[in-house]
Amino acid sequence: MLTLYSYWRSSAAYRVRIALNLKGLAYKQVPVHLVRDGGQQHAPEYLKLNPQGLVPLLVDTGNGGAEARIAQSLAILEYLDEVFPVPALLPGDPAQRAQVRALALHIACDIHPLNNLRVLQYLTAELGVADAAKEAWYRHWVETGLAALEQGLARLPGRLSLGQRPGYLEACLIPQVYNARRFNCDLKPYPRILDVVARCENLDAFRNAAPEQQPDAE
Amino acid sequence: MLTLYSYWRSSAAYRVRIALNLKGLAYKQVPVHLVRDGGQQHAPEYLKLNPQGLVPLLVDTGNGGAEARIAQSLAILEYLDEVFPVPALLPGDPAQRAQVRALALHIACDIHPLNNLRVLQYLTAELGVADAAKEAWYRHWVETGLAALEQGLARLPGRLSLGQRPGYLEACLIPQVYNARRFNCDLKPYPRILDVVARCENLDAFRNAAPEQQPDAE
DSSP states (O other): OEEEEEOTTOHHHHHHHHHHHHTTOOOEEEEOOSSGGGOGGGSHHHHHHOTTOOSOEEEEEEETTEEEEEESHHHHHHHHHHHSOSSOSSOSSHHHHHHHHHHHHHHHHHTGGGGSHHHHHHHHHTTOOOHHHHHHHHHHHHHHHHHHHHHHHTTSSSSBTTBSSOOHHHHHHHHHHHHHHHTTOOOTTOHHHHHHHHHHTTSHHHHTTSGGGSTTOO | OEEEEEOTTOHHHHHHHHHHHHTTOOOEEEEOOSSGGGOGGGSHHHHHHOTTOOSOEEEEEEETTEEEEEESHHHHHHHHHHHSOSSOSSOSSHHHHHHHHHHHHHHHHHTGGGGSHHHHHHHHHTTOOOHHHHHHHHHHHHHHHHHHHHHHHTTSSSSBTTBSSOOHHHHHHHHHHHHHHHTTOOOTTOHHHHHHHHHHTTSHHHHTTSGGGSTTOO
8 A cells, every 4th residue: 555645735745646647556645744733744743754855756565465665756757667667767768868857857956945945934034035036046946947848848859758648757847847837937938838837737637736635725 | 998987076987987896897098187277178179079978988808899888877787797707796686777777877867967067167267156055065965865775775685785795886876975975965864875884995906996096086
């Protein structure tokens, strides 16, 4: 059985929900509220499961009896692709796999970490950054990152990372675009990104993974 | 032939140098100076190779004639493990692979991106953050991250991520510790991390990858 510890608005959890849906895997969702109670991800019971104190966490009890507890969204995506290989999230060729992973890691390492909740909270609480400057910070990293991603997408052999089919890359890109829209970033300069979004957003795997569709949505 | 575009002090490039050395792979190194000329990673010739405008970049011309250009250190590590599988950087079992990747991603997504050069430059130039507050920012993310990592290491079956042998995780951890020491972070609260460091730092693969040993070291 698969259990996902998730928060509706966490874009890292959103990535994993998309991947589980793309593979048609049933899972139970346990909400972890990142703001309430000072952040439920810091509660001792949760830290016992995931000492990183972040969502998502996937728990797999179907793996021959042993319980696998996996933190970090991209580690979860890799695990799912290894344990439930069909349909694949990554292409088969090593150079193409690397190209897809590099674009996904650009989102996961060079855009998202700078803009997640705990960082925005630090800017306000510890550095006294005003709202306008915080929003400029947000847009700076999103726009720098998406501009590079737009160039990177041009090098993919198809319109989506698996040719006609979305996978690992789109599971990272759609949540990032969701965040960018939430913070009013201008996406018009990125037609390839908008084309990927248009091809994905009406698919059930993506629709059912959207923040507003989750049981803990507010 | 393998060519690595690298900067001596980039800890992402340092990860790749360790991985190449652990696999005993010969490579040519091309320095990209991240400060000089306004940052050589932004030069048009480099952006043609890597539109992400970051180091490292690995170029592999040995892959049946086609040239593979791979950005993002962790995508490079995965590629190397797929194309040159012996000796492996990751364990064989999917749950153990996931555990190792999750710890490495904790470094690559939740510690390092907050403290890299371009972010520190933004804090100073755009937000007017004073040096003391910038150093506190640096230490906050390193210490929060390493504390979680210390707990995570306790769950590995061996002292190193491949039992007696370092791999993917150590290729990420040793550069992060190098940075932490450079910024005078107190590492005494992390005895497991210090034990991993002690087991790795005198191995040739790590020694020869160290920033000070690189051709562009200053």
